[in-house]
Amino acid sequence: MILKINRGLLLILFWTLIALILRLSWLDSKPPWTDEFSTLVFSLGNSFLRVPLDIPIDIDTLLKPLQPRPDAQLGDVLKNLFTESNHPPLYFLLTHLWVKLFPLESGLVSVFGARSLAAILGGLSVPAIYGLGRLAFNTSLVAEMGAAMMATSAYAIFLGQEARHYTLAILWVIASLACTLVAAKSQISQTKIPWSIAVSWIIVNGLGIASHYFFVLILLPEVLILVLLAWRNHYLNPSYWRRILAVGMGTAISGLVWIPVFLQNSYGGKLTEWIQGERTGIAWISPIFQALAAWITMIVLLPIESPALTIVILAGIAMFIYIIWAVPILYRGWQENLTSSQTHLSTWILSGIVGIAIAQFFIFTYVFGIDLTRGARYNFVYFPAVIVLVGASLAVCWSKPQVNIYNWKITGKMAVVLILLVANLSAITVIGNLGYQKYYRPDLFADIINQTSQVPVLITTTQKTHVHIGEMMGIAREFKLKYPNSPQTQFLLTHQDTNPQTSTIALQTALEQLSRPLDVWVVNFFADLPDNLQTCQLYQSRLPDVDGYEYKLYRCR
Template identity: 30%
Template sequence: MYRYRPYLSLVGILILGTVLRFSQLEAKPVWLDEIITGLFSLGHSYENIPLDAVFPLAQFADIFTLNSTASCQKIAEMVATESTHPPLFFCLTHEWLSRVQGSWVWQARSLSALFGVGAIAAMYGLNRIAFSPQAGVMGAAVMAVSPFAVYLSQEARHYTLPMLLVILSLMGLIQIQKDLHHRGTIRPWVGISWVIVNTLGLYTHYFVLLAWVAELLTILALSLGKYLHPVSLGLQQQSSPAPTKGMVTWLNLGGYSLLPLLLYLPWLPTLHNHFNRPETDWFKPFEPSWVDSITPIFQTLAGWLVMVVAFPVENQPLWIVIPSAILMLLWSGYFLWSITPRIKALFTSPDTRLSGLILLFFTGVVLLEYLTIVYGVGKDITSAVRYHFIYYPGICALLGASLMMNPVGREETKPSAPVLSNPLAKSRFPILARAGGLPFGKPLARLRPDSPTLQSAASYLIPGFLIVGLISSVFVVSNWVFQKSYDPAGVAQQLNLEPTVPLVVVVGYENMQEVALGLSFALELDKIRPRNLPETGWAFMTRSPSYQSVWENLGSVSGLPPSAVNLWIIAPGLRQREYPPQLRLGDRLCNLDPSQYYRLGIPYQLYRCGKQEN
């Protein structure tokens, strides 16, 4: 029965992770990026959206219905020409939407949640191969209750799938290193699986390219370390392989490393075109200043923080923000103080050093790539916390393994050796305490069960980490944290200021991302404005070359009800003082209401239009 305990623990962790990821999956408002996911995955393109004309709000129901005739090839063509992403995730989502019942929002998010659950299981496999069954269970537990991982899993976007593929790729990387060390050769199924996973990742998200390059540099660094410092890395072999066999092995490794790029060649021209598209300009500061040179550092640190704790500090009253911020800082300080010696133990124990260095080097290289893009290319990809997903598996694996480490006290054993042991032996989590056996080989030392260090770790650090993570994840599910800068639900509530008055909403757009943003507002407005209310019209009007074209187009609107009308102008990039005091909406004059100007990430202004002029 003992050998099945890690799997029983994993089942419990998977159940917990599944509940967190699927809870209230449809409750959060759909935001800009999810609109893009839905549009392409349903088999539509921007051409299906009526532009430069007022149309009924109910017409959106036709846009967000499944086009069963769309093929993966057609979706890939639309993504290539109208988006800045690879096609695989959208093709998979289209197939999922055609097979799963429910609203398209729940369907799309459920696929991401499912990949998120798969990432928990994959993290167990990664840490089991890299360290031990105990570390595998703890790595899975870390990901299961991580607020960052729960947040990504509830987004209808391509974050959890590439994260899952990166975990599988790291698993293959560590297995390749173990094969080279213990066998002197790479088993074909390991190398081929690694190629397949990396290739799928490249066709899922462009950031996987950063992970792939980081893995290649990790292989190169380990190869150099094998010859320069083999003893310190634990890479020395009992006997050297025959020269011919060694040459074949390195040729195989080179082939496995470069084959994903060869398989990716058909999409490389599209990648080049996407990189230069204006949709990525939002990464650049709107008004550059010296602050932009240090902001990415703080944004990265904040990204690390919310991987383990996330309390409500966004758009909340001060009586919630201040205690939440204090608790987050206190917990992060205690956690950092407690985990540091265990991280040190991870890299000083011969049993865990090699795998720990592989994961650390991989994570460090990806971070250097991020900084290169930020400071070299001028695009701040740290500005959105979700983009830290690509190296999150490395951090999660290291945390899971480190939590299972205990530094050995001087009075307890011989002067060596931090070791991998079971710090949960006296914890309140008996399933985790019995989770696994010993690490690779016999440990150098074990802490006594009554060790003060062991009791401290078991009584506070690990249970506290899991409880804080669970509470944080509940905040994520309840939409108290990771809130979007654009608040579709809040905007819709304000647009519906007077439900009994006919309403026209006009969105000035310059690109299709702004159209998608307007669609997110429209979907939320459609939820709270029943069909039996007065007429509701919606329009996307181009603001090229300036908003003057929008004002002129408003004058040609027809088909309005004879009664008074509320007109909302959603105007990206327009300052409050730049709204005209009066506008013509068809055959009537509209006056600006100075008390009804808002900016929830984007400015919008109310105009009150009189009755139809005779």
């Protein structure tokens, strides 16, 4: 017995250690992108509103919100977050305290420090998913397989290496799913949910909503699956449902407190424009492929974003072959779990929750015009349930003396080892920035500017929200860290609201005031260019494309 306990504990520690090593490896090698800048600025208790607009500013002025203030308090985090963003505060408050433990980088907040919180929380999801798998299937093998997949999943690594709140939200999702399973098993045994579970469930749901508003997307699937289970079993015990109702009311109250905060924010609509819009042509089917791509990366992601085309092609072929081999194995395991009397209930519950959650995503996408499939990170809502189901399928495969897929015979244990090996390769793909690359590459863009311009530089863009400030912060940070001695570099963020001509006028005014020679980099500039820029020479040589930055270079002499 002691040997079994030690073996289980050692495996949990092993996979947790693997998870932490993977998530913390080269953690600050990739530059932060706009969403991470939001985390950094708001967590410091700073504001984007203090960045001057419509006038040229230097690098240090633009990066001032990334400098910690000794007098900043948690209240400043709440004030600025509620005024300028559309996110709940829990993760930002934790980050405010966490980053104080790390030294500054050239006077700026540590990106490694900020990301390490998400990485460690991601590592903690391994023992958490072990517990959920053990609770669901009452076997350590399923729990161990789930822990291994959570440790190495490319999707989990992707979320764990960003200074964002998704790994914290995943922990609350796991805990909420555990409470749902306890409630379901109480139905089967015809007993009431213990008050300790009910109260814990309310607290977990409240903390989940306080971490990410999309956490609510797991609540409806949980409720519906309990209702469907009761309908299937004709279970109408009033005392049971009174406690479920109490949990629902407590959760509703914990969520409703954020509605006034959400409604008072004037930036919410602008910050979510990227997932809204009308559909025409191929846009009607793109959500399906976006969803499929995200699901695939939960189990495999090879270097399909490598700069070498040959590697991209080979990786794509290898992924295709692997998927058509691995999916039947996982599907057969799922089928067997669904038909087995010992594993049917948990498989049915978790599968139902995943199915309902996915249905919600497509309802939001096709009915309400809010394309949740565009953000792969939003799948955190049902990702833990998927991992437990995958772990359960691998447990079935492990016990098979032989697996035969397309006439390729292999032992079940070898098949599982191969799947875990591919998962580890997928994790390394993300760590090496060959998959799930950042949406913005200011590192590449700063290199291009430094190599192309030998005179003072003006980088200009149109600005609507702090997202656009973050785009420029990424470039400024690269210059500060990599090219501190480069020619004078200034930024011009031209504010654009209902009248795009305001940006045109701001750039025209700045050009009249700045001396020559001057290289003007027009970046993500969604307005007419002023006449006095047309007198400058457009750089004709082809420059490389850069993710997140659409640009042109004008040389004013």
